[in-house]
Amino acid sequence: MEFQNTLGFAQELDKKDVLAKYRKEFVYPKVNGQEVIYFTGNSLGLQPKRAKxxxxxxxxxxxxxxxxxxxxxxxxxxxxxxxxxxxxxxxxxxxxxxxxxxxxxxxxxxxxxxxxxxxxxxxxxxxxxxxxxxxxxxxxxxxxxxxxxxxxxxxxxxxxxxxxxxxxxxxxxxxxxxxxxxxxxxxxxxxxxxxxxxxxxxxxxxxxxxxxxxxxxxxxxxxxxxxxxxxxxxxxxxxxxxxxxxxxxxxxxxxxxxxxxxxxxxxxxxxxxxxxxxxxxxxxxxxxxxxxxxxxxxxxxxxxxxxxxxxxxxxxxxxxxGMPALIEKQKTLTGYLEFVLKQIDAEVDSSFEIITPKDRGCQLSVFLHGQGRALFDYLMQNGVIVDWREPNVIRLAPAPFYCSYEDMHQFGQILKEGILKNTR
CATH class of the missing domain: 3.40.640.10 (Type I PLP-dependent aspartate aminotransferase-like (Major domain))
Known part of the structure; x- marks a missing residue:
């Protein structure tokens, strides 16, 4: 599949996603009154609504x-x-x-x-x-x-x-x-x-x-x-x-x-x-x-x-x-996130590095060579919940149950804004 870093392309992927309906099964925290883009399923997954x-x-x-x-x-x-x-x-x-x-x-x-x-x-x-x-x-x-x-x-x-x-x-x-x-x-x-x-x-x-x-x-x-x-x-x-x-x-x-x-x-x-x-x-x-x-x-x-x-x-x-359906989406979703990251890196010359090899699951770990903690703080303050690991790594884990392709695109735009803001 040839990816495109556009909102329309991401939304088309979501329309074809057989698991898209399961987003409604989870409760999302809010930042600034908006549901977050949640990338920390590798630390704590979102609450299923039926759990209560x-x-x-x-x-x-x-x-x-x-x-x-x-x-x-x-x-x-x-x-x-x-x-x-x-x-x-x-x-x-x-x-x-x-x-x-x-x-x-x-x-x-x-x-x-x-x-x-x-x-x-x-x-x-x-x-x-x-x-x-x-x-x-x-x-x-x-x-x-x-x-x-x-x-x-x-x-x-x-x-x-x-x-x-x-x-x-x-x-x-x-x-x-x-x-x-x-x-x-x-x-x-x-x-x-x-x-x-x-x-x-x-x-x-x-x-x-x-x-x-x-x-x-x-x-x-x-x-x-x-x-x-x-x-x-x-x-x-x-x-x-x-x-x-x-x-x-x-x-x-x-x-x-x-x-x-x-x-x-x-x-x-x-x-x-x-x-x-x-x-x-x-x-x-x-x-x-x-x-x-x-x-x-x-x-x-x-x-x-x-x-x-x-x-x-x-x-x-x-x-x-079933795990086969989750893994199938996981591979495409994480692949799209990797594509978006590389597109943003090329646009702003940010010098970050994906350190996760191809043998992977949901997680991409991004080593920030020049941005540091300020970029992590910017993402968190703008509704992207990510994870920080010393010395300079942001972990992103798009879980297929509740993350969408539109989330990947929107994250890219917020990331780009954060890099530009912190390099001015």
Missing amino acids: AFVDEIMTDWAELGVEGHFYAEKPWWDYHERLIPPLAKVVGARPEEVTVMNTLSVNLHFLMVSFYTPTKNRFKILCEEKAFPSDQYMLQSQVRFHGFDAEDAIVEVKKREGEHFWRTEDILAKIDEVGDQLALVLIGGVNYYNGQVMDMEAITKAGKKVGANVGWDLAHAVGNVELKLHDWNADFAAWCSYKYMNSGPGNASGIFVHERHLDQKDIPRFEGWWGTKKEERFLMKPHFEPMPNADAWQVSNPPVLSMAPYLASLELFEEV
Whole structure:
């Protein structure tokens, strides 16, 4: 498709967009009385309008039934999380028994590392990407210390090449081979939070398994954004948050994946609690743990249904649309945004640089060589909600559920005005 940076062209694309009607399913903040152009679905997705009804239903049941809501609500609370599993399994490319919802992301990664980071004297190293998301760095450092190792010895970071903004898959695979039989765990962000790069999860997982390591994925920026095939890729585990592209609300419940080969095992290392025990025996209060035969065995506490309610509302939208349609629009929408950015760059000679490689999802990260924080402030004050990352990067994430092609064009015009204003 040959793009044009005109309002008429953008509006024509919107008319042909089969997902355009879903814009009406979301609530938009306003700046200066106008709905914003929202580019921060990679930090916090917009609120689905139907989420309020899902939360209100639980509040009503709580008011009218009290504790009996656990069993007699229209959606009983004691198995509420089970309603999220079938649509969520489709989003991450898993079998339903391999997926559950519990806790929050960093908590879940710690819980999963109890099972999948079991170092020995000779096999104790963890491989991750250079400058992983800070929470991941803190988790890995604390995990290796907990097991009595020094982080500098135990954590191996794959670096980007000099002068490049992205990782090369061949460098990651080479590092896995180099560490070899000392490697206990590969744990990498499936989509990098800073540059938006989608890692070759299939190839990396295969390489990690080949040398005998466990392989897990932090999918915070991947779930609901890119195609995932966790079961087929043979990953041991994964975890993700639900509040970015999945639009479930701030700080909301996390999902986990555990490959079926690790399920229904009593002897796997695991921190256990009563919600992971067999459902039919849970309220018998037996003294010994009998694990659920699925990923629910990793649950510790009863489900936080008030936080799961908006997640269920959002998953209803994902079930209606399907990931293939979202990914198809994502590619065209992000391609059009890239085109607009390059057009504006040529018009005003602004010297900004897109540092996101072609292996990407919704996100484009733009390095501002000459504009800095003043341009970010201008965009925010003029109704474009974007994200700033030090030292000089603006992240743009046009989510296909609620961003339009007209948004991309209008953003370009505001960006151009901001650059000209800040260079006068």
